[in-house]
Amino acid sequence: KLEEVKEEGQETKTNGTSVWNMAGTWEEKDVTKAVTEQLKTCLGQAEYELPDSSPAPHSKISVDKVECKSGHASVARVRGKKRFIYEYDVLVHWVFVDKETIAKGTLHYFDIDGTSDESHEATFNVTESDDPNLRPLLNAFVANGGLRDSIQSKLTDWVRWFHETY
Helix, strand or coil: CCCCECCCCCCCECCCCCCCCCCCCCEEEECHHHHHHHHHHHHHCCEEECCCCCCCCCCEEEEEEEEEEEEEEEEEEECCEEEEEEEEEEEEEEEEEECCEEEEEEEEEEEEECCCCCCCCCEEEEEEECCHHHHHHHHHHHHCCCHHHHHHHHHHHHHHHHHHHC
16 A cells, blocks of 8 residues: 655655655544545444343344544554544434334444544433333343444444554
8 A cells, every 4th residue: 555655866765654754754644534434334234133031032223324423534644653543423323123113212422533442432312212111121232232232343343444444
């Protein structure tokens, strides 16, 4: 991916910085558009099937839509080292389906950024439900595990993709 660049009277640069940046000081490239689209694609693939031991075995919870409320991504080179910079506010719309029962809601990730590859905080909301008694089930398998764990796994995949691609 890195090209050798050589101009007359200058050294060849192979560390990814511009020829004019011989000292290797801060150099940044905006990659927001591609990285945002990949984030939406990755999160859109998250899903979870409830286990046999649950009150609704084999029911499915999946991501219906992903909205990036705001965000940016860039790759910087500082003294020969890459830095991956990103910060997103993402609203994940989910849907729960069990036979005739449907519930919908959101997980709002206010701060997906490069400072933590661990678990990201999210607020949980049920926006539509045929059965008000579903709340404990949704708390267990959307808000506190299940789909949320699947989303976290997809975020980890996305970060890996970002690092491998740029």
